[in-house]
Amino acid sequence: MESEVGHIVTVASGKGGCSKTSLVTLLSGNLAAAGYRVAVIDADPNASYHQWHQLYEGPEINCFCEIRHEEIVDAAQGRAESYDVVLIDTAGFGNTTAAFAAGTADLVLIPIMPDRASAVEAMRTARQVQAFGKAGRREIPFRIVRSRWNPRGLVERAVGADLTEAGLPLIEQHLSDLSDFGKLSLTGKVPTSGKVGEQAMGIIKEMIGLGAVPAAPAKVAA
Ligand SMILES: Nc1ncnc2c1ncn2[C@@H]1O[C@H](COP(=O)(O)OP(=O)(O)OP(=O)(O)O)[C@@H](O)[C@H]1O
Ligand SMILES: [Mg+2]
Secondary structure, three states, X not given: OOOOOOEEEEEOOOOOOOOHHHHHHHHHHHHHHOOOOEEEEEOOOOXXXXXXXXXXXXXXXXXXXXXXXXXXXXHHHXXXXXXXXXXXXXXXXXXXXXXXXXXXXXXXXXXXXXXXXXXXXXXXHHHHHHHHHHHOOXXXXXXEEEOOOOOOOHHHXXXXXXXXXXXXXXXXXXXXXXXXXXXXXXXXXXXXXXXXXXXXXXXXXXXXXXXXXXXXOOOOOO
């Protein structure tokens, strides 16, 4: 993958409320704190990320709203020219805009919470991402991100077994049940240290390993 052009990471799932916006918030804040030039495209008509971004305090993150499916690819690829990382928050996978956002992504992250419906929906989303890649004659890399996750929990173990059986690739680093997430939506501060910061950086390191985030911030502000 070229380091000249920034990378596009789309967060999507057919399941509502599975941590998509929280993941985008956490990743955007931690990438910005690590010196990356970060753009977030809020492709959800509810504009939750955009609303939160108005409260955001921290190193610069540029937020753009684009919900039109015929514009999302140009919007993402255009931003990738001037940002290290373009994150796209979607309204789920049952809509065309999310499908196009996945179609242009270097990596699709599919968050999941510990319940079986969430696992079933993640599998369906993964199949849709695969089909969308096939339509464009390429493979779109995707990974499941486990959120609100207690690795020792009973449900988590059952859902984990479902995911393994389905052969779905995981980001190894999970996000714990973070009471801080509630605060995150009320304050403009993103935790970049402590347990939350460490977990976010763990995910970012894996994204670097997958070539979906440059190893170091490449673009210098003009
Ligand atoms: N790891 C976590 N621990 C605790 N709470 C979490 C975690 N991740 C998300 N939440 C909470 O779960 C709720 C749903 O999260 P979020 O809004 O990120 O999901 P979403 O997938 O973007 O939802 P939507 O489909 O409505 O866009 C929020 O109240 C959020 O604070
Ligand atoms: Mg959301």
